[in-house]
Amino acid sequence: MVSGNSIGDIVSTYLTQNQANSMDSLALISRKLVERLNSEKKEEAVNYSRPDLVRANTEKARLINYKTKIADELSAVTKAKGAIDWTTSKLNTMLAKAQALLGSTDPAERAAAAAEFNAARDFINSKVDGAGQKIDYRKINLIGGATPPEFGASNLYIHTSDKGGRTMIEGAYMGADYNIQDAEGDLWRFSTGDNAYIEYMNDGTGRTTGASVSATGLTIDSFDHDTGAVTFGGSGSLSGTVVKGGLGVLSADFYGNFADDAGVQNAIDDVLAAMSYAKSNGATIKAKASLLQNSSRIVLAKVSDLGREISKITAEEVDAAGAKSKAANLKMSLAINNINLMSQQSTGLIQNLLDMTQGVGPAPGVFGQLGY
Numbered sequence: 001m002v003s004g005n006s007i008g009d010i011v012s013t014y015l016t017q018n019q020a021n022s023m024d025s026l027a028l029i030s031r032k033l034v035e036r037l038n039s040e041k042k043e044e045a046v047n048y049s050r051p052d053l054v055r056a057n058t059e060k061a062r063l064i065n066y067k068t069k070i071a072d073e074l075s076a077v078t079k080a081k082g083a084i085d086w087t088t089s090k091l092n093t094m095l096a097k098a099q100a101l102l103g104s105t106d107p108a109e110r111a112a113a114a115a116e117f118n119a120a121r122d123f124i125n126s127k128v129d130g131a132g133q134k135i136d137y138r139k140i141n142l143i144g145g146a147t148p149p150e151f152g153a154s155n156l157y158i159h160t161s162d163k164g165g166r167t168m169i170e171g172a173y174m175g176a177d178y179n180i181q182d183a184e185g186d187l188w189r190f191s192t193g194d195n196a197y198i199e200y201m202n203d204g205t206g207r208t209t210g211a212s213v214s215a216t217g218l219t220i221d222s223f224d225h226d227t228g229a230v231t232f233g234g235s236g237s238l239s240g241t242v243v244k245g246g247l248g249v250l251s252a253d254f255y256g257n258f259a260d261d262a263g264v265q266n267a268i269d270d271v272l273a274a275m276s277y278a279k280s281n282g283a284t285i286k287a288k289a290s291l292l293q294n295s296s297r298i299v300l301a302k303v304s305d306l307g308r309e310i311s312k313i314t315a316e317e318v319d320a321a322g323a324k325s326k327a328a329n330l331k332m333s334l335a336i337n338n339i340n341l342m343s344q345q346s347t348g349l350i351q352n353l354l355d356m357t358q359g360v361g362p363a364p365g366v367f368g369q370l371g372y
Contacts, residue, residue: 053313060306063299066162073158074296076133077169077289080142083127084282087174087247090120091278094249095271101264110259114252117267121176121249122192128175128246142285143174144246149187149200151177151245158292162299169288172281173246176274180230182240190215197238213238220253225266230254247274 047053094117101113132141135156139145146152153171160167180188180197186209188197197218199211217235224230228242242250249270256263 079131081289142171
């Protein structure tokens with residue numbers, strides 16, 4: 001009980017206490033409301049556990065993994081296919097120029113044509129040798145690059161689909177190298193880097209005997225185009241039988257450096273045979289290369305489609321999260337406005353009650369001074 005104070009003081013005290021309690025209540029309401037509205041907001045912008053998003057991401061990851069697995073295979077077949085196309089193109093050029101040379105009476109023209117022929121042949125060999133691709137620490141070349149003195153190419157199992165299908169590409173040597181097999185059965189291979197004929201054991205080991213014959217000043221004394229019998233003279237001595245590999249096109253000196261039409265015709269015959277060889281052996285390699293390339297393109301298209309699907313789902317999630325957050329924020333704003341109004345009303349009511357406890361104040365002006 002309050003003693004020693006006027007009734008106005010007592011009312012004022014309790015009203016002030018009630019005002020404080022009212023404000024505390026409003027503060028509590030505000031805090032709880034904020035907690036409730038915050039719980040309605042979406043905590044994450046994207047729900048990554050959404051089933052269709054999980055499926056799309058999983059499938060995309062699987063296809064990218066497949067694409068990575070076939071990357072080296074794709075490189076190997078693409079290089080081989082490209083080299084075959086280059087070879088076919090060069091053979092067509094060599095044939096056209098050799099045919100155009102028939103009947104020429106200009107020695108300089110014939111010598112120039114022989115030089116171009118050799119350059120084209122060297123180009124083909126460089127493309128073939130450069131078609132290798134390292135796969136699992138092993139060099140794969142579907143069209144050549146075998147260790148001398150062998151004429152060979154690699155075989156390769158390739159993936160034909162992302163579902164696990166596989167097939168084998170059987171390689172075929174597409175170069176134009178040759179060996180000279182001597183009377184003892186050993187093989188001599190011309191080495192561009194050494195500019196010499198290097199002797200190899202003919203036992204499949206690829207071992208050299210250590211013997212060699214420099215090509216500097218070495219000339220062909222005789223060559224039988226039909227049997228392959230050849231004898232070298234000049235600065236050195238070497239004889240045996242020419243064993244052609246792959247395309248079977250020899251350097252121009254085996255065709256008399258195009259000095260006469262007979263030599264040119266032999267070159268034409270070999271180029272025609274090479275074109276037939278390249279077409280028949282290259283067709284299978286190119287077809288299976290195209291199979292792998294198409295599979296890769298299909299996978300890339302699928303990955304692209306999945307990327308768009310994932311982007312669409314993600315955008316939907318972000319939009320939904322934004323809409324939910326906006327709705328929660330709007331509700332919060334309206335509630336806060338209501339709380340403010342309630343607070344203002346409570347404050348006004350309390351103030352009115354406080355004013356009433358003080359009684360009516362004196363009138364303004366002179367009437368007030370007179371006690372009215």
